[in-house]
Amino acid sequence: MVTIKRIILDVLKPHHPDCLEFACAIADKSPGIKVELTVDEIDEKTESIIIVIEGESLDYDAIVEVITDLGGSVHSLDEVEVTSKPD
Incomplete structure (x- = not known):
């Protein structure tokens, strides 16, 4: 089984919500x-x-x-770190 440990995204977003709200909304989802x-x-x-x-x-x-x-859009997935664990 492969799991994603780390990603770096390049994102375009509107000014509202601000960066704090944006980051908190992502963290709240997971x-x-x-x-x-x-x-x-x-x-x-x-x-x-x-x-x-x-x-x-x-x-x-x-x-x-x-x-x-x-209201944002992902321009690119710039970096990813995954691990593989036995099933």
Whole structure:
């Protein structure tokens, strides 16, 4: 069984919700994870952010769903760490 331990996402989001609300919403969806969010670029209507998410078993689809529900879009999956455990 393969589990996702860490991902780094490049995301475009609107100014609202702010970064704290955005990070908390992602963390709230998957208890026990760590979310680190860095603003990379700000323009008139949007912010480009880098999100580092770590945990024992991340649900990538659920994370992307939260980002989309908040008005964001994933530009790229820049880094991923997975582990394989025997079934």
